[in-house]
Amino acid sequence: MRADESVPLGRTALRATRLGLGLASLGGLFAPVCDEDAERTVDRAWDVGIRLFDTAPVYGYGRSERRAGAALRSRPRAQYTLCTKVGRRIVPGGGDTQPIWADPPPGVGPRRDYSYAGVMRSVEESLERLGLDRIDVLHVHDPDEDFPAAVSDAYRALAELRARGAIGAVSIGVNHAPVAARYLREVDGPGPDCVMLAGRYNLLDQSGLDEVLPLCAARGVAVMAAGVYQSGLLADPRPGAPHGYATVPDALAGRVAAWHALCRTFAVPVTAAAVQFPFGHPAVTSVVVGARTPKEVEATARVLATPVPGEFWAAARTAGLLPAEVPAPVERDI
Numbered sequence: 001m002r003a004d005e006s007v008p009l010g011r012t013a014l015r016a017t018r019l020g021l022g023l024a025s026l027g028g029l030f031a032p033v034c035d036e037d038a039e040r041t042v043d044r045a046w047d048v049g050i051r052l053f054d055t056a057p058v059y060g061y062g063r064s065e066r067r068a069g070a071a072l073r074s075r076p077r078a079q080y081t082l083c084t085k086v087g088r089r090i091v092p093g094g095g096d097t098q099p100i101w102a103d104p105p106p107g108v109g110p111r112r113d114y115s116y117a118g119v120m121r122s123v124e125e126s127l128e129r130l131g132l133d134r135i136d137v138l139h140v141h142d143p144d145e146d147f148p149a150a151v152s153d154a155y156r157a158l159a160e161l162r163a164r165g166a167i168g169a170v171s172i173g174v175n176h177a178p179v180a181a182r183y184l185r186e187v188d189g190p191g192p193d194c195v196m197l198a199g200r201y202n203l204l205d206q207s208g209l210d211e212v213l214p215l216c217a218a219r220g221v222a223v224m225a226a227g228v229y230q231s232g233l234l235a236d237p238r239p240g241a242p243h244g245y246a247t248v249p250d251a252l253a254g255r256v257a258a259w260h261a262l263c264r265t266f267a268v269p270v271t272a273a274a275v276q277f278p279f280g281h282p283a284v285t286s287v288v289v290g291a292r293t294p295k296e297v298e299a300t301a302r303v304l305a306t307p308v309p310g311e312f313w314a315a316a317r318t319a320g321l322l323p324a325e326v327p328a329p330v331e332r333d334i
Helices: 035-047 063-072 116-130 143-164 177-186 212-219 250-266 270-280 294-304 310-318
Strands: 006-008 015-017 019-022 052-054 081-086 088-092 108-112 137-141 169-174 194-198 222-226 284-290
Touching (some): 006 284, 015 019, 015 284, 019 035, 019 294, 035 063, 035 294, 052 222, 052 284, 063 081, 081 116, 088 116, 116 143, 137 143, 137 194, 177 194, 194 212, 250 270, 270 284
Parallel strands (some): 019 052, 019 284, 052 081, 081 137, 137 169, 169 194, 194 222, 222 284
Antiparallel strands (some): 006 015, 088 108
């Protein structure tokens, strides 16, 4: 599969490339990134054919959106799909701070706000930071933070923007599969067009298959799979590596080691297996992977195109790493 392969984004008029670039790292996730490296990273993504970019106000407290806009502003606007999020506004003295952002801008911070007015203001603020005239996909970010408001007021605001043609798609960005399923079930009207599911459909965690992925497939809702490296744990499981785990549970560490051993047996990079795995499910349109350097972008595009034989997935089932009910990429015409 190629990074630049473009497919329809579910039932919308938008298109997305199979590989998307997540811009949290360029906001300073775990470690700082300078403006020049951020621009070079987006430039390299463009060079390898990536046309799907995902950011959020909370990523570096506005820094990711500013850098995304600076890097994309000169590009033909019709040639890429840009996603950002609502649910947290970046305001002076915002107290919903997160320690994962390195060197965030001083004096500002996130404040949760899923109200209709707050969402509309958040969109205006995002457009100002991006310096662009429109956003293609708007995710309700972490709706479990205030589910009643997220499923009513926030959705109403985004549905109105969609109806006016101001945005192309309404989405939710979630870390918990049951939250996504509940949102799809309880929202009024046609509901979201997309779901960004982070960390719940990968080699280590297939909980998205319990309910939300079948629900998305049945409704024509496009799924963007994020967190395919399980916060970096699959790519670099060494103690102290920037994978977001202070301590890795023994059972999880054992599964990571088993996947690495299987990959060595078949001479398959574990990152290739990880980035290709979600495409086994028909609801998955794109995989969104973060990067902080051009080399990381190149590496992800390369492993996406690396052949992974059917025998590899069969061996994963035999080893108990892949349950029988989980579809493997080789079983789909992708």
